[in-house]
Amino acid sequence: MPDTTDTLPFDETKTPTQEPAIYETVTEFEASTESARGEGAYWRVRGQDGDFLFKEAPETADDHHRITNGGVKAYALPLRGSDLMPAQFGAPRNGVDDDGEAIWACTTYAQRNGYAVDLGKNVYQIHARSKPLFSYDRGVDDPKQNNFNMFGRGPSGTRLEIRGDCEDFLFKVQGNTSGYSAPHARASEFTFRDFSINGHGHNVDAFQFRCADQSVLDNIKVFDIYGYGLYGRQFWDSTVNARFLRCGDNLRIPYVDQTEPFGAGQKIVGEDSKTTAWLMHGADKQKGFLHITHVDGAFIDGESIVGADGGQATANIPEGIVGSEKAVVDFDYEFGERLWDSACNQIKFPNTSKIEGYRWRAIHLGRGSRQNNFSAKIHLFLGRHYGGPAVYIDGGISNHFTDHMIAHTKGERTVVIDGSNYIAAGNRFIGVSAGAGIHLKSHCRRNSITCCHFDNGKQSCVLVAGGQDNMIRNNIPSGSGPEVEVTASSHDFALLDRVIPERVHIGETIPAHGWSPARLNVYSNQNLTVRFESERKKGAIEVLGNAVTSG
Helix, strand or coil, X not given: CCCCCCCCCCCCCCCHHHCCCEECCHHHHHHCCCCCCCCCCEEEEEECCEEEEEEECCCCCCCCCEECCCCCEEEEEECCCCEECHHHHCCCCCCCCCCHHHHHHHHHHHHHCCCEEXXXXXXXXXXXXXXXXEEEECCCCCHHHCCEEEECCCCCCCEEEECCCECCEXXXXXXXXXXXXXXXXXXXXXXXXXXXXXXXXXXCEEEEEEEEECCEEEEEEEEEEECCCEEEEEEXXXXXXXXXXXXXXXXXXXXXXXXXXXXXXXXXXXXXXCCEEEECCCECCCCEEEEEEEEECCCCCCCEEEECCCCEEEECCCCCCECCCXXXXXXXXXXXXHCCCCCEXXXXXXXXXXXXXXXCCCEEECCCEECCEECCEEEECCCCCCCCCCEEEECCEXXXXXXXXXXXXXXXXXXXXXXXXXXXXXCEEECCECCCCEEEEEEEECCEEECCEECCCCCCCEEECCCECCEEECCEECCCCCCEEECCCCCCCCCCCCEECCECCCCCCCCCCCCECCCCCEEECCCEEEEECCXXXXXXXXXXXXXXXXX
């Protein structure tokens, strides 16, 4: 294998005759009939493919990266520093042929040998694949090479164009997940920056981090994929500055014998099972797949599938619907028996990031998600409405949503905090434009919802269907519905802001028009007790409402 080098292996200040010939492209180098110069000799490419070297391999080598028409076998090397490029590994970059295998060869060799990968200003075509473009598993690969850096020239300058379904994640980073032992080795310091992925409507999962920390996604754009944008299990202390647009959910029904083409955006129904789903795209072929979302029921193999606005075919699902419901960002635990240690903690999404639940949920935070910080713009695709929340917190703890927008089509509440399976506690929504509302279910404790703005229409901004010690205060409804609606079956949910501040006039005398009342805008079928921060004269504070008393 070649030695690494940080400097030129020859003197550029000397006469050209002392420097080997320089080739314009890798293709030109491979077409060369020049004879071998001897093992260890350097061959240089400097032109439209980049500026880098090849080092001549032994004649007997079988691990070489390129071979010329003259029979010269060569290893790829960077010219200076530590960057390799996919062109050195045969990426054609012609807009037609597959660049995926060359990228995989480049990233694999670079990471194993301590190099970074420079994607350059290029457009790469990625055909259907069964393996990632990059994968590191510290339980299998060399633990000494526990870092990697891959970068491009920005989402517009460097693009990965997906041209077929991919069976695995495009990028996989994994520590040693063989079990908890000492030490439990993590994958650390993996950085991907400045490029985009356009899925063109194919089944693709983008990034997976398992048992990993101190990693970065920076200036990444993922667009139009059926699958996960970011899947985290046991993922810590990292930053995700990315835009995930039109991603998520790759459920699909195989069909045959289409008699009428389907159009996108409509509800479909199984005539025998009465199962319904929303159709994500049109279909005009005799057989194929219908991408669907928000399935209610179970389709039956052989039944007729009919669209509400046109379309008819026969279900062809002897083994059930293909794929699964996938959130764009999905965090949870790796080891159930070591929940705290294996959770996703302290992942920061800055306000330059964006998470769009085009097909299903934008974010799912399972019981193993803790202390993650979202300042990103989060929403469902407003052009269609498929129902369901944009953010679903399924037992997550102490996740922070601050100073940003969670947009949603009107009707259903945008956020659900669900403690049905595991207590959801300490989650905070502060200063958020939170769409149609927030729903607290079952065992929700110590969650805070404050200083938020809601486009709630006639429904309540916050529906409290269960919980205890939750604080809800100072929110602003733009609709006619109340700030809070309480339907909890138990009175032990520690109402809202347990002490309601008065509207106090700052001054030495009573205001000319008297003291304004503290206002609690709430609908409830429970008996509520309201306490105040201080005592005033009788009649200065008025408590209104059925079954409401002051304490």
